[in-house]
Amino acid sequence: MVVxxxxxxxxxxxxxxxxxxxxxxxxxxxPEPGRRPLVGEVSPVAEAxxxxxxxKISEALARAPRLxxxxxxxxxxxxxxxxxxxxxxxxxxxxxxxxxxxxxxEADGLWRIHGGSLDGVxxxxxxxxxxxxxxxxxxxxxxxxxxxxxxRSRRAAxxxxxxxxxxxxxxxxAHGPATAPLxxxxxxxxxxxxxxLAALPRGSVADxxxxxxxxxxxxxxxxxxxxxxxxxxxxxxxxxxxxxxASGPQLAAVLELLVDRxxxxxxxxxxxxxxxxxxxxxxxGGTWRERVVFREALGDALRIRSALALRLALLPAPAxxxxxxAEQLGPAAPPAEALFDDLQFRRAGRLSEAIGQLRAxxxxxxxxxxxxxxxxxxxxxxxxxxxxxxR
Amino acid sequence: MTPTARAIGAPRELRVCASVGGQPLEVDGSEISAVRESWxxxxxxxxxxxxxxxxxxxxxxxxxxxxxxxxxxxxRWFRHR
Numbered sequence: 199m200v201v202x203x204x205x206x207x208x209x210x211x212x213x214x215x216x217x218x219x220x221x222x223x224x225x226x227x228x229p230e231p232g233r234r235p236l237v238g239e240v241s242p243v244a245e246a247x248x249x250x251x252x253x254k255i256s257e258a259l260a261r262a263p264r265l266x267x268x269x270x271x272x273x274x275x276x277x278x279x280x281x282x283x284x285x286x287x288x289x290x291x292x293x294x295x296x297x298x299x300x301x302x303x304e305a306d307g308l309w310r311i312h313g314g315s316l317d318g319v320x321x322x323x324x325x326x327x328x329x330x331x332x333x334x335x336x337x338x339x340x341x342x343x344x345x346x347x348x349x350r351s352r353r354a355a356x357x358x359x360x361x362x363x364x365x366x367x368x369x370x371x372a373h374g375p376a377t378a379p380l381x382x383x384x385x386x387x388x389x390x391x392x393x394x395l396a397a398l399p400r401g402s403v404a405d406x407x408x409x410x411x412x413x414x415x416x417x418x419x420x421x422x423x424x425x426x427x428x429x430x431x432x433x434x435x436x437x438x439x440x441x442x443x444a445s446g447p448q449l450a451a452v453l454e455l456l457v458d459r460x461x462x463x464x465x466x467x468x469x470x471x472x473x474x475x476x477x478x479x480x481x482x483g484g485t486w487r488e489r490v491v492f493r494e495a496l497g498d499a500l501r502i503r504s505a506l507a508l509r510l511a512l513l514p515a516p517a518x519x520x521x522x523x524a525e526q527l528g529p530a531a532p533p534a535e536a537l538f539d540d541l542q543f544r545r546a547g548r549l550s551e552a553i554g555q556l557r558a559x560x561x562x563x564x565x566x567x568x569x570x571x572x573x574x575x576x577x578x579x580x581x582x583x584x585x586x587x588x589r
Numbered sequence: 590m591t592p593t594a595r596a597i598g599a600p601r602e603l604r605v606c607a608s609v610g611g612q613p614l615e616v617d618g619s620e621i622s623a624v625r626e627s628w629x630x631x632x633x634x635x636x637x638x639x640x641x642x643x644x645x646x647x648x649x650x651x652x653x654x655x656x657x658x659x660x661x662x663x664x665r666w667f668r669h670r
């Protein structure tokens with residue numbers, strides 16, 4: 199049995215400063231800087247006035263002139279969502295992250311831990327979350343999600359297969375990235391419930407909608423792929439608060455400093471980095487966040503910087519602070535071999551080894567180098583900083 | 590332990606005797622023989638921690654060329670080099 203947990207309007211409630219703020223009036227999440235001018239999640243009051251997520255700002259304001267746009271805060275949302283996932287994992291669950299606001303896990307292995315029943319698992323989940331959540335259960339992920347959508351905040355709902363799925367709206371297919379584009383064409387065909395979709399011949403659906411159509415048809419029959427739980431990993435992060443707003447070359451120097459500091463952290467223990475997240479607090483308000491998965495696990499500062507610099511160029515406004523987090527760590531980088539016998543290469547290898555030994559003996563501050571952070575600054579002490587030496 | 594970045598060339602405080610007009614006459618006991626240049630730096634005035642400094646490049650009687658500044662917010666004297 200799969201358990202689905204839905205936290206409705208999660209991003210909006212974080213950006214607005216709490217769920218209590220949502221009742222104050224018509225609110226909507228403003229688009230992130232540099233993105234399309236569409237509103238994000240909307241409050242119940244705004245929804246009652248006809249504003250829906252994904253609507254153009256001009257149309258939303260025409261429908262609700264008193265609509266208040268809240269600046270998106272993707273960094274705070276990601277941090278809070280990570281805490282929610284950790285709370286779910288504290289129950290013993292192997293959690294599949296379905297994106298902000300949705301998480302699923304298999305409950306079968308947890309029954310014995312939590313009183314021998316599904317109710318015990320749900321109660322433990324609710325106690326761990328400490329947040330109002332909609333919880334649903336079903337034999338597949340989709341059944342559980344539909345159940346969670348129909349559940350009330352204090353009582354879990356269960357959907358046992360296709361028969362109980364039938365009256366549910368076909369718009370719930372929007373939960374899957376593959377089936378979301380089918381919601382509108384299905385509605386145009388007059389197919390508004392999952393039961394109507396399930397009643398169609400599989401071949402006809404495949405003929406009209408292709409692969410996504412088959413996926414949607416299988417979901418409407420209560421089938422689905424097994425869950426893909428995330429593997430909880432260690433996260434190491436470094437933050438730099440900038441004394442003044444930075445952009446361009448100054449930001450590149452800050453990135454260099456952050457990468458050096460991250461690689462010098464003793465927790466990393468020489469391991470490589472598979473994925474990293476760059477996030478920034480913007481001067482004009484709001485935050486920015488980009489996740490980078492490297493083509494291979496990297497341990498070389500120069501290559502990490504090169505990969506991250508491309509994303510940093512997407513920063514929509516000057517930043518007040520920049521944060522770099524190594525999210526997934528790979529095995530320790532093997533010593534690289536030179537194709538030819540190169541004296542300079544061997545010397546660099548010996549130097550790197552010596553720095554490692556020095557750090558082991560005297561701590562991370564043992565080997566430093568001068569980094570020109572802002573060489574043209576009028577304030578002399580801002581021109582250069584000492585940073586951990588990395589090769 | 591997190592290694593931190595350290596600024597290079599952080600100013601250090603020193604004792605200066607200055608004229609009424611603010612020109613340094615004596616720096617850490619060394620008399621000033623010449624003032625080579627003076628300039629004003631104002632920065633971060635848009636924040637709650639504005640930075641206002643009056644810099645002086647001076648030569649002591651011993652021949653040392655040093656740069657000192659008076660923090661116009663806090664009123665103290667510092668030396669850069």
